[in-house]
Structure formats: structure tokens, C-alpha cells
Amino acid sequence: MGSSVYVASVEGYTGKSTVALGVLQELSKRVERVAVFRPIVRPDAASYGGRDYVLDLLISHDAVSLSYDECVGVSYDEVHRDPDAALDQIVQRYRAVADRGDPVVIVGSDYTDVGTPTEFSYNARIAANLGAPVLLVLNGSGRGPEDLRTLTDITAAELAANHGSLFAVIANRVDADRLEPIVAALSEADVPAYAIPEEPLLSAPAVADLMSAVDGRLLSGDPRLLSREASGLVIAGMTMPNVLDRLFEGAAVITAADRPEVVVGVLMANASQNFPQISAIFLNGGFALPPQILRLIEGVGNTLPLIETDLGTHATSTALTAVRGRLTKDSPRKVNTALALFDQYVDGAALLDRLAVARSSAVTPLMFEHQLIDEAVADRKHIVLPEGEEERILRAADVLLRRGVAELTLLGDRVLISAKAAGLGVDISAARIVSPDDEELGERFAAEYHRLRRHRGVELEQARDVVKDVSYFGTMMVQLGLADGMVSGSVHTTAHTIRPALEIVKTLPDVSVVSSVFFMCLENQVLVYGDCAVNPDPSAEQLADIAISSAATAAAFGIEPRVAMLSYSTGTSGSGTDVEKVSKATSIVRERVPALLVEGPIQYDAAIDSAVAKTKLPESSVAGRATVFVFPDLNTGNNTYKAVQRSANAVAVGPVLQGLKKPVNDLSRGATVRDIVNTVAITAIQAQQTAGRNR
Incomplete structure (x- = not known):
């Protein structure tokens, strides 16, 4: 890889850290690791524990593995004492970072020396000596298109004089009504140009x-x-x-x-x-x-x-x-807001293409999470969260709304939710809050539930009581199109979440059983495990359904499905009812979906390890390369996913329910805020696919 970009400005208060963070985030979607380098660290870093707060923010990103000290060039004092010697040291320290082969985000100085007009010239020299093109960030606050175009021209000339090159221009903190004319004016400089509007939150102090x-x-x-x-x-x-x-x-x-x-x-x-x-x-x-x-x-x-x-x-x-706000690692609301702004107003993929950063063949957990968020943001869906009074749900809702992942409805008491949100310091003002005791909706839902279940002896009065339950209420919202999907289970059991969906939403045609998968995010790949959460002892026919559904889920999330039907024996080496069940299920899958790559019965080691596969099933197109692992029963699947999760430090995303006509997903009761965010993104993507099927 080895690509680098120098994020620089010609004055202070441009919001350069927002752009640097956005570039770093975009890089982390393509490659496993990203490096960061700060040629000149701030002299006032003592107020942040003796550390440069911009560098501290960037190295806190999951894709960065370097330590703070590895990313530091020199101090302002060293530049003042001997600029040439400082430049030599900067180049030397940068090379130690760049030699690792990771793309490098270099962040220029912050104009603490307000009275030094040559500060940008020095940054230009640094960029030229590091061989890094400059991504110029301009302060657009109160400025018009001509002012910013003139500033760009002056900067480009200064860069050229110091043998540097202009890579792209981003005007930040722009007045919202001037975005388009400013982009048009800056584009005349023959480099990609973007404009990001002013966001008061980013300049608000903590x-x-x-x-x-x-x-x-x-x-x-x-x-x-x-x-x-x-x-x-x-x-x-x-x-x-x-x-x-x-x-x-x-x-x-x-x-x-x-x-x-x-x-x-x-x-x-x-x-x-x-x-x-x-x-x-x-x-x-x-x-x-x-x-x-x-x-x-x-x-x-x-x-x-x-x-x-x-x-x-x-x-x-x-x-x-007198206190000015800064974007720091301890400001999660600012970080999420900054990333959402960059995603909305900057074509990050085009920037990386211009940098010639190739996409890695590996898929890390972080890259997979980015993929989920990006796909959900691209076509926002409406998700209902029945456990709206739960702290983790409220914290996740804040993140989801700031990142624009989905529109949200929270179920619960409006006063209680508002008070709890205030106590937690989270902003859920963009979410809709609905009480399960809402009389108008309750009557509508009861009538529909009565219609769907009266063949089971459910009377209208009984239906009125049933739909007040948050899981039933949320499921009815999905069924009647008031929401595109539902996520629950942080304080409720799996059965409590799934039962209403089975009664109301029901399964897809040709699917006999609702099942689940976990996305197992290993160090450099994502595998699909099913079923690890729902069906205790599926029959051969149900196991075939689970395999076909799991393969479809894998494909929907960008994973090429190669299905391993797991057993304690490989091929014809073993016998017994358990092996015969897997063998029969494999035959059913091949008959129903002839184009699907599937192997079974097969042991886990033969499915995952190419060396073992050469010995046990040398002619198989799945053995040693499997991406979808179908377990013969819940006992095996649940224990295996947890063993891999703990032993290999894998990130387990799920369970993701499959086979329903509309998406309903279950959370683990130990789910973290990050788990909830990922599950909502997955549910939103499933809702996109549901809409596609319906069209």
C-alpha cells in the first residue's frame, strides 16, 4: 500500500481534524491497518495530559495500531531552534512509520504560531520531502466562493514553489446556502473539491x-x-x-x-x-x-x-x-457527527481511488462494520426498538441517529424516556417515541392481530391485551408498514422477541423454519455460522432450509457462499443417524439449489483448513475454503461460536434472524452499544432487500 496524504491548512480553526478523521475512517474501510503521523505536535498539549489532542484522537481509531510516540515528529520548539534539523528528524521519523507499508494520514501543524506567516511554507516543505500530496482544508466560515478560490490559488502556488502537489480541496465550516457555488468555484483548480457545512456542535466546548x-x-x-x-x-x-x-x-x-x-x-x-x-x-x-x-x-x-x-x-x-471546543477522543457525539458530515459531503471512495489505495483482500471486523454502516446509510430504513427505556438502547440510538444509519421509533413512556435520555446526556430528539398504550394504534393493532389469529381462538378483547406487549406492538408496526424492521432482546428473551414474528410476520415462501446466523469476524475474514440461536435439533429438511437461508444471508452481505454441512465425520468415513441427517440435508440442498457450492458431511477442520482438506476431500470446491458453516444442532452451534469468539478474539455479530418475510432481529441480553448499532444496521440492510423483493 504505502500511500500517504498530507492534511494541511493555511490558518487555524479550519476543522482540519474532522477531515483527517474522515480520511482515516475511509481508509479503514479498504485496508486492515492505517498509520498516522503528526510532523509537529502542539505546544499546548499539557492541558490534554501532555499529549497532542489531534494525534490522540486519530490513534484511538480501531484501525491504528501505532503508539503515540511512534506517530510524533518534532515539537514547535525544535522547529524554532533549527528548522532544517527538525525537517531531517521529521523525515526520519516518518520513514519509520511508512516502512510498515500501511497508508499514512499525515496531519499538518495547527497554527499556534499565529504571527508566523511562513508556517504553511514549512508544511509545504514537509509534504514535499515526505512525498505526500496535500489535501488542503480551508476555513469557509463567512467566506464566499471567490475568497476561497483566491486562497486556493495562493496556496497552490506556495505548494508548487516548495515542490509540493495539491491533491484535493475541502472547504469546511461553510455557510449552508453557499455549498454548491463554493464547490463550483474550487473545482476550477482542477482537483477534487468539496464543501462541508458549519456544525455548531463541533466547535462547542466540552x-x-x-x-x-x-x-x-x-x-x-x-x-x-x-x-x-x-x-x-x-x-x-x-x-x-x-x-x-x-x-x-x-x-x-x-x-x-x-x-x-x-x-x-x-x-x-x-x-x-x-x-x-x-x-x-x-x-x-x-x-x-x-x-x-x-x-x-x-x-x-x-x-x-x-x-x-x-x-x-x-x-x-x-x-x-473564551474556551473553544475541540474534536477529541473523549467526545463521542462530536466524533460521530464529524464522521457523518464527512460521509455526507465528501466522496471518500473517489479520494482513495485518486490516492490509488487498493482494497485489501482481507476483511477485518472493523471493515465489515464499516460495510454495514455504509450500506444502511445509503438507503435509510425505519427501525423500531421496543426496549426504548433501556440505557444501552438509548446510547445506541444517539449513535445511530448521528450517523444517519436509520430512522428510529422507540417504544415506551415518553416522559420516562426523555428523562432517562437527559440523565445519560444523549440526544434522541430525532427519534419518534411511541407508547404501547397508544389507544389509536392499539385498537388498530388489536383488530389486525385478531384477524390473523382468530382461527386460533384469539378474541378481540384478548388481542387488545396482547398487542400492549412491546414485542407484539413493535412487530405489528413492522407488519403494517409503520416500520421496516425491529430489533429487540437486550432485556427480553429470544423467545419473547421471535414468537410475535412467527405468529404475525411469518416465514418466506419455500422456507419452513426461521433460523439464525452469526457473522464471525475473525482477524482477516468474516465467516457465517448457522444456526446457533434458534432451532435445538432441526430435521434434515429444516437443516437444508437453514443452509439455503444462511447462504442467501452471506451473499446479501458480500460474502461468497461456500457451504459446509458440519458433522463429526467427513464424506463417507462415518455412520449413524446424526451423520445420515447431515448427508440427507446436503442432498436436499443440492437438489433445491444446484448452483450453490455445498459440501457435507464434513468436519470443521476439513472445512476451514486447506491442508486438512487436501487429505480428506482433495476434489472438493468447498473443503478448506468454506465461508458458511451449518451446524447439525443448537448445542454444537452455540458452543462452537462462543468458543471461537473467546479463543480467537473474534467479533460475533448476531444472532441475525433469517427466513422471515420482514426483518426482526434478536439481541443478546449482554449486547453492547456497538452490538446494537451493528444489529440495527443489519436489520436496515435486510429491510432494503425486503423492499427489493417486493418491488
Whole structure:
């Protein structure tokens, strides 16, 4: 590989880190590992634990395996002392990174030396000496097309004077109504040009940075919410009704600690669905809150950060106003927002094609996850999450909405969900919240359920009770087209999730059984395991169905299906009812889908290991190359997937249900936020395929 790109700017506050992160993310979709290099690290890094926060952000990405020290060139002080010697050291340190053969994202300096007009010239020299083309990032805030075109021309000339080359131009922080004319103007420079609109969240400071600016102390609240961004300040020096009128989303409220009525009122407003969620309360003046108020706050389980400072009101507001927000690894909302912006407004694939970064033949877990997200974003579907009051679901919803993976409906009590979201510091405002007690929908769902199940003796009154269950309610939304798919199971059993789908959605034609697969993401490939979650002891006919469904699922997610029907014997080496079942199932698969590559009975080692395959089944087109592994029973499948997951550090994505007319997927009750995000993306992709079938 060895491709590199130098992300540079000609001034400060361009949002260069957003672009660098976007390029890194795009690279990680094609290759297993990406390297990062920072030629000049920031001199003010001490405020971030002695580390350059941009470099810290980039090396925290899953695709980067280098340590912080390996990615550092020199400091500003070293450049000032001897620019030529510093350049020599930069080149030497870069070569140590580039020699690994991974694509390298190089991030230029940040213009801390505001009074040094030659800073870009030095970056141009560095880029030329590293042999890296420059991706120029411009600050488009308040600027028009002609201004940015002129700046590009000047920069291109400076690059040429230093023997560097311009690779592409991205105008960042652009006014939304100027995107198209700016792209048109920049495209005249004969390089790819893009424009990204201003996003206030990215320049909003984190509460932790505000707290540091006033030497604050966390008096109450969840420390994790210190990473939340503050979108502005409200100085609460007026009466309580006037304070409430001035609250806005993400505001940090400043009030004297001897105004307990303001503190209590703002905390109540934050917990109410009728007022915006704020980010923090700063208590200034050096006063202590009365003990009765502290007891009251503790008793209601407050999570909102209450921060004490000894500064007065004016000094506090001045210090907080001066803090500028930064994109750091501790700001997950900013990271997800930045990645979504880059994906939406920059053709990342075209940039990499221009860099001539070839796609790796390996597929890492991270690359597979990117594939899922990209496919879901390309055609957004509507997914219902019945467990809307669960913390992991709310955190996942925040990520899904920011990345544009799907439109979401959360089931549950609106007041409870809003309060819980406020307490967690997550933004779910773009989601629809529906109560399972909704009378209009409940009556509609009950009538439909009664129609579908009256042959089973279900009366209308009984149906009204049934559809209030969140799993039935969510499934009815899918059945009636109010949602394209459903994901549940983080706090419910598999049976609770699947039973409504079996009763209401039902199976596809020619499919006799609903089954499941796990995508097993190994170090450099993705395999499909089925069925590891649903059917305890399938018959030969059901096993054939599982194999055909699993092969179709594999193909739908870009995995060429080569199916291994697993047994404790290979070929004709063994006998017994279990082997005969697998042998019969294999014959059924071959009869029903003659073009499908399938082998069975076959042992796992012969299916996965080419050396073993040469000994046991040398003529097989599947042995040693299998991608879809069909287990003879649930006991074998469930234990095997867990053994591989733990022993090989594999990422197991699933279970993914297959065979239903519309997608419904089950979560493990131990599912992480990342698991939920992946499962929703998979469900959205299945919904795309369902829509394709219906068309």
C-alpha cells in the first residue's frame, strides 16, 4: 500500500481534524491497518495530559495500531531552534512509520504560531520531502466562493514553489446556502473539491474543558457527562420564570451558589420533557449550597454536572466564553457527527481511488462494520426498538441517529424516556417515541392481530391485551408498514422477541423454519455460522432450509457462499443417524439449489483448513475454503461460536434472524452499544432487500 496524504491548512480553526478523521475512517474501510503521523505536535498539549489532542484522537481509531510516540515528529520548539534539523528528524521519523507499508494520514501543524506567516511554507516543505500530496482544508466560515478560490490559488502556488502537489480541496465550516457555488468555484483548480457545512456542535466546548477553565470541582452529577458539549451560556441572575424562558438545548447555566431556588428550578426543568436539556450548572462565588438542597439533589438521583468555582459571575462567564471546543477522543457525539458530515459531503471512495489505495483482500471486523454502516446509510430504513427505556438502547440510538444509519421509533413512556435520555446526556430528539398504550394504534393493532389469529381462538378483547406487549406492538408496526424492521432482546428473551414474528410476520415462501446466523469476524475474514440461536435439533429438511437461508444471508452481505454441512465425520468415513441427517440435508440442498457450492458431511477442520482438506476431500470446491458453516444442532452451534469468539478474539455479530418475510432481529441480553448499532444496521440492510423483493 504505502500511500500517504498530507492534511494541511493555511490558518487555524479550519476543522482540519474532522477531515483527517474522515480520511482515516475511509481508509479503514479498504485496508486492515492505517498509520498516522503528526510532523509537529502542539505546544499546548499539557492541558490534554501532555499529549497532542489531534494525534490522540486519530490513534484511538480501531484501525491504528501505532503508539503515540511512534506517530510524533518534532515539537514547535525544535522547529524554532533549527528548522532544517527538525525537517531531517521529521523525515526520519516518518520513514519509520511508512516502512510498515500501511497508508499514512499525515496531519499538518495547527497554527499556534499565529504571527508566523511562513508556517504553511514549512508544511509545504514537509509534504514535499515526505512525498505526500496535500489535501488542503480551508476555513469557509463567512467566506464566499471567490475568497476561497483566491486562497486556493495562493496556496497552490506556495505548494508548487516548495515542490509540493495539491491533491484535493475541502472547504469546511461553510455557510449552508453557499455549498454548491463554493464547490463550483474550487473545482476550477482542477482537483477534487468539496464543501462541508458549519456544525455548531463541533466547535462547542466540552463541560470538562469549561470546568478546567474556571478551576471547577464536580459537586454532583455523573462524571461521564463531563464529555458532553455546551452549546452556549445562560447567566441566571434573574427570577426563576425568566431563567426558564432563557434555557436552550445544551446550555451551561451560571448562577451563584447562594441562589438554591435557581439550582432546583433548573434541575427540574432539565428532567422535564417540556424544557430543553442543559449540559451543566456552574455555581460561582465560592458559596456552599445549603445542606438541605444537597440532600434534595442526592435524593432525586441527579446526573447533571453541578460544578463549583470560587470565581465571581463576571470572571466565570469571561473564562467560559473564551474556551473553544475541540474534536477529541473523549467526545463521542462530536466524533460521530464529524464522521457523518464527512460521509455526507465528501466522496471518500473517489479520494482513495485518486490516492490509488487498493482494497485489501482481507476483511477485518472493523471493515465489515464499516460495510454495514455504509450500506444502511445509503438507503435509510425505519427501525423500531421496543426496549426504548433501556440505557444501552438509548446510547445506541444517539449513535445511530448521528450517523444517519436509520430512522428510529422507540417504544415506551415518553416522559420516562426523555428523562432517562437527559440523565445519560444523549440526544434522541430525532427519534419518534411511541407508547404501547397508544389507544389509536392499539385498537388498530388489536383488530389486525385478531384477524390473523382468530382461527386460533384469539378474541378481540384478548388481542387488545396482547398487542400492549412491546414485542407484539413493535412487530405489528413492522407488519403494517409503520416500520421496516425491529430489533429487540437486550432485556427480553429470544423467545419473547421471535414468537410475535412467527405468529404475525411469518416465514418466506419455500422456507419452513426461521433460523439464525452469526457473522464471525475473525482477524482477516468474516465467516457465517448457522444456526446457533434458534432451532435445538432441526430435521434434515429444516437443516437444508437453514443452509439455503444462511447462504442467501452471506451473499446479501458480500460474502461468497461456500457451504459446509458440519458433522463429526467427513464424506463417507462415518455412520449413524446424526451423520445420515447431515448427508440427507446436503442432498436436499443440492437438489433445491444446484448452483450453490455445498459440501457435507464434513468436519470443521476439513472445512476451514486447506491442508486438512487436501487429505480428506482433495476434489472438493468447498473443503478448506468454506465461508458458511451449518451446524447439525443448537448445542454444537452455540458452543462452537462462543468458543471461537473467546479463543480467537473474534467479533460475533448476531444472532441475525433469517427466513422471515420482514426483518426482526434478536439481541443478546449482554449486547453492547456497538452490538446494537451493528444489529440495527443489519436489520436496515435486510429491510432494503425486503423492499427489493417486493418491488
